[in-house]
Amino acid sequence: MTVRLSLLLGLAMLVAAGFALTFGEVALTADQYRLAFSDAGSVEAEVLWNVRAPRIVCALLVGAALGLSGAVLQGLLRNPLADPGVLGVSAAAALGAAFAIVVGGAAVPGAVAVAALIGAGLAGAALVIFAARVRAPEALILFGVALSSFAGAVTALIFNLSPSPIASAEVMNWLLGSVQNRSWADAAWVAPLVLISGVLAAFASSGLRMLTLGDETAAASGLSMGRVRTAALIAAALAAGAATAVAGVIGFVGLAAPHLVRRAVRGDPGRVLLPAALAGGLILVLADLAARVTPTDQELKLGVFTALVGAPLFALIAWRAAREWRL
Numbered sequence: 001m002t003v004r005l006s007l008l009l010g011l012a013m014l015v016a017a018g019f020a021l022t023f024g025e026v027a028l029t030a031d032q033y034r035l036a037f038s039d040a041g042s043v044e045a046e047v048l049w050n051v052r053a054p055r056i057v058c059a060l061l062v063g064a065a066l067g068l069s070g071a072v073l074q075g076l077l078r079n080p081l082a083d084p085g086v087l088g089v090s091a092a093a094a095l096g097a098a099f100a101i102v103v104g105g106a107a108v109p110g111a112v113a114v115a116a117l118i119g120a121g122l123a124g125a126a127l128v129i130f131a132a133r134v135r136a137p138e139a140l141i142l143f144g145v146a147l148s149s150f151a152g153a154v155t156a157l158i159f160n161l162s163p164s165p166i167a168s169a170e171v172m173n174w175l176l177g178s179v180q181n182r183s184w185a186d187a188a189w190v191a192p193l194v195l196i197s198g199v200l201a202a203f204a205s206s207g208l209r210m211l212t213l214g215d216e217t218a219a220a221s222g223l224s225m226g227r228v229r230t231a232a233l234i235a236a237a238l239a240a241g242a243a244t245a246v247a248g249v250i251g252f253v254g255l256a257a258p259h260l261v262r263r264a265v266r267g268d269p270g271r272v273l274l275p276a277a278l279a280g281g282l283i284l285v286l287a288d289l290a291a292r293v294t295p296t297d298q299e300l301k302l303g304v305f306t307a308l309v310g311a312p313l314f315a316l317i318a319w320r321a322a323r324e325w326r327l
Contacts, residue, residue: 002265002271002274002275005261005264005265005275006274006275006278009261009275009278009279009282010278012282013060013278013281013282013285016282016285016286016289017056017060017285019289020052020055020056020059020285020288020289020292021048021052021053021056023289023292023293024047024052024292024293025292025293025299026047028044028047028048032044033048036048036049050183050184054182054183054184054186054187055179055180055181055182055288056285056288057184057187058179058182058186058187058190058246058247059179059247059281059284059285059287059288059302060281060284060285061187061190061191061194061242061243061246061281062179062190062242062243062246062247062250062284063253063257063280063281063282063283063284063285064194064277064278064280064281065190065193065194065197065239065240065242065243065277065280066084066239066240066243066250066253066254066257066280066284067253067254067257067258067276067277067278067279067280067281067283068194068197068198068201068235068236068239068273068276068277068280069083069084069089069197069235069236069237069239069240069243069254070082070083070084070253070254070255070256070257070258070276070280071201071257071258071269071272071273071276071277072201072204072208072232072235072236072239072273073086073087073232073236073254074258074269075208075209075211075212075232075269075270075272075273076137076204076208076211076229076232076233076236077137077140077141078137078211078212079137079141080259081255082141082255083251083252083254083255084236084239084240084243084254085148085240085249085251085254086141086144086145086148087123087127087140087141087143087144087147087148087233087236087237088123088127088144088145088146088147088148088149088150088151089120089123089124089127089236089237089240089241089244090120090148090240090241090243090244090249090251091123091147091148091149091151091152091155091249092119092120092122092123092147092148092151092241093116093117093119093120093123093240093241093244093245093249094116094119094151094152094155094174094175094244094248094249095119095151095152095154095155095158096115096116096117096118096119096120096122097112097113097115097116097119097171097174097244097245097248098155098158098159098171098174098175099115099119099158100112100114100115100116101167101170101171101174102158102162102163102164102167102171104167106167106170110185110189112174112245113186113189113245113246114245116241116244116245117193117241117242117245119151119241120237120238120240120241120242120244120245121237121238121241123147123151123237123241124233124234124236124237124238124241126147127140127143127144127147127233127237128230128233128234130143131229131230131233132226132229132230135229155171155175158171159171159172173248173301174248174249175248175249175303176248176249176301176302176303176304177247177248177249177250177251177301177302177303177304177306178247178248178301178302178303179246179247179284179288179302180299180302182246182247186246189246190242190243190245190246193238193239193241193242194239194242196238197235197236197238197239197242198235198273198274198277200231200232200234200235200238201231201232201235201236201239201273202273203228203231204228204229204231204232204235205269205270205271205273206223206228206270207223207225207227207228207229207231207232208228208232208269208270209268209269209270210223210225211225211228211269212267212269240254247302248303249303250284250302250303250306251303251306251307251310252306252307252309252310252311252313253280253283253284253287253306253310254280255310255313256283256310256313257276257277257279257280257283258272258276258279260276260279260283261275261276261279262276283306284302284306287302287305287306287309288302290305291305
């Protein structure tokens with residue numbers, strides 16, 4: 001079932017990518033599409049292969065990273081409402097990016113992305129150290145919430161004290177999230193990080209499955225649960241950090257993607273990882289396409305669009321979870 005679901009999601013991703021490549025702000029005729037495929041130096045080829053295509057690939061990678069991170073965290077914390085932002089990794093990555101922008105790092109290619117990844121890495125390290133000392137998932141959630149609140153407060157302070165209105169505008173644009181104007185270099189930079197996250201998540205998948213039976217049963221299974229938790233946290237932090245480093249803060253994808261496929265894999269936290277990553281990529285490509293073609297004077301930011309769609313979904317998931325808890 002997992003293989004079939006993954007193949008269907010992969011096919012849907014290819015179809016969505018085809019639509020995203022075909023449609024955009026600039027409408028091309030059939031002759032212009034033929035020219036784009038036949039003449040690599042034409043303006044039409046530039047629009048398709050150097051503007052739209054890398055943007056689509058970045059959206060796929062970012063969505064996959066967020067979907068994978070959300071699935072790992074929901075399995076590790078045994079909480080259906082967990083997402084990459086719950087442990088503060090996304091907020092710490094945003095803090096690193098905001099600091100780099102304010103001090104002038106935006107003028108250096110890749111500096112903002114590296115700063116965001118460093119912020120995510122520091123948050124991930126703090127979570128790993130905390131998880132090694134305190135095993136209770138509730139305590140890890142509370143620590144993550146505190147970390148997220150602190151990083152958000154410092155980011156707001158940086159925004160408030162920014163000496164330049166231009167830098168403030170750049171920070172705001174980053175916090176809103178977007179894959180606009182992303183290049184092949186951005187896609188090549190984030191792809192290995194997503195792959196490493198996937199390998200670590202696959203290593204932790206058996207442990208995530210055992211955690212559904214309880215901590216005592218998981219400890220008696222023979223698996224090194226300490227290593228499982230560490231691998232899962234690093235995978236989630238690296239994936240969320242890479243996504244934030246490339247696209248800024250984009251919410252609700254990591255929350256929604258695992259829920260869309262969980263029933264098809266019968267709630268197995270180990271088997272949901274790949275479908276959740278594929279679903280996340282599909283969601284973000286479709287969301288970016290909708291943001292591009294929505295008739296507005298200024299293109300909608302991707303983070304704003306996903307929040308508008310994701311907030312009602314979050315409320316629905318919370319309502320269903322509350323009903324299950326009452327039962």
